[in-house]
Amino acid sequence: MMNNKDPKLLLQSAPLLRQELTTPAAMKDVWIALLPATAAALWFFGLGALLILITSIAGAVLTEWVFTDKDKRRFAMSDTSAGLTGLLLGLTLPPGLPLWMAFLGGSVSIGLGKVIWGGLGSNLFNPALLGRAFLLGTFPIAMTTWGAAGGPGDFFQIHSSNLAWPFMQGQYDALSTATPLGLMKFEHETTALSSLFLGNTAGSIGETSSLLLLFGGVFLLFRRGIEWRIPAAIFLTASLFSLAMLLINGADSNYPSPLFTLFSGGLLLGTFFMATDPVTSPLTPKGCWIFGIGIGFLVVLIRLYGGLPEGMLYAILLMNAATPLIDRYTQPKIFGRKS
């Protein structure tokens, strides 16, 4: 028997130095980082939002459970990545969405976004965003009907549209309002930066409070859970590009300021929690810069000239598709080799 306690004789096989960051630990960090923004979302949108988050997580976890081999189930599901995908998807959904759609979205995220590619680490696209893209293509009206953010007074109020029967339309009880991005695009109205910062605006469940999303993002950066180059590249490109457009076109048109670009819509949520997904972003430092610059450029381009007010979803998905190519062309030179 080998005595591990004898300090003079440590018998171990390589690797001798192990990184403490395992997949479950990394996932736990992301859960913690999302906590403040999720709590703020519940504050603004009440129990309905909580139900949406729970159903989309349930859809994701159940799908993972059904489509994973019985022998591998315990191991594959112990990293909680399926639930995290469900939470991320839920945070991108409008608060008045019928619950069955949230469940369907969670199940599509995992089924078509992850399991079909071969499980964790094999997918080309971010699963949560794939689920959202599916929902946006399938139910375009329900996915773009936004309720106003409420206060703590109507916390227990659940939208009647949330409780629609499966396959049935939601009956919307309140007048729908426009998101800051929608106001900017269609009405040429700017929303005050302070309300964008605190999150007291209409929008998807998780994309309201910029401040708390920034907290989560910075926490992840400090924990080295995410690659810093990607957010840096996105922020730089998006703000510089929108500043350039603003300067070229003049201030009185529908060209937003760089700060509005950064703090409105899903840009922060997408940047910190979806673009930096280690599976679907490039591996090389140079590749990360290219990836981030591409997203920052595309998101401003889609917001200004596309048909939709928000472009983060398709910007990230398009750059996800380009990731293998970026990886191939940014491989570092082997030391001593000529080319």
Add this chain to the structure above:
Amino acid sequence: MATDSSAYEEMIKGLWRDNPVFVQVLGMCPMLAVTNSAINAVVMGLATFFVLVGSSFLVSSFKQWIPKQVRISLYIIIIATFVTVVDYSLLALLPAIHKELGAFIPLIVANCMILGRQEAFASKHNVKYAVMDAVGMSGGFMIALFALGSVREILGVGAFFGIDLFGTNFESWVIMILPPGGFLTLGLLLLFFNWFTERRREFLLKVAESDRMAYVDGDK
């Protein structure tokens, strides 16, 4: 009787084991383009059935007079003849559906499943086998079209053959009647088909193994 059972075999193989869509993955263009409703899918299936059976019959009957060097163009001419017949018949009988299917009726000429059957089967077998094979293949094609069309119509508009299933409150899955829905549904059907085939093979292997073990045990 032996020949009859093998002719029957030629027909059955197209329905399931060599299904032109699910196994050979041929004829994808009409498969994806016209299956946004069940009735369109069935009419397309019937048109393909007529064209494939007719041209297999002609190609097989004329096979000794078709020179090898120009066979493809001759097949195309034969197929195009039947397609023209179908085109004008549909225009006369079902003008509404003819309008909806549009360019995809003339495009049956370019369906590689039809040309493939002439090249691979009809030109090498006698008339009876060729016709049975064509019936099976186009039957399999029709089953696949019908499956895709039904799923897309039920989810996309909440109806089946135009009959409303869910009432007025139904939330239609817009993506299902658009091209991405065709790709998505076809992919999922292929997935299911392959999964089923795999399971069946595993099951048969298991049965064979247990039979063998029983035999070995009995021997002892």
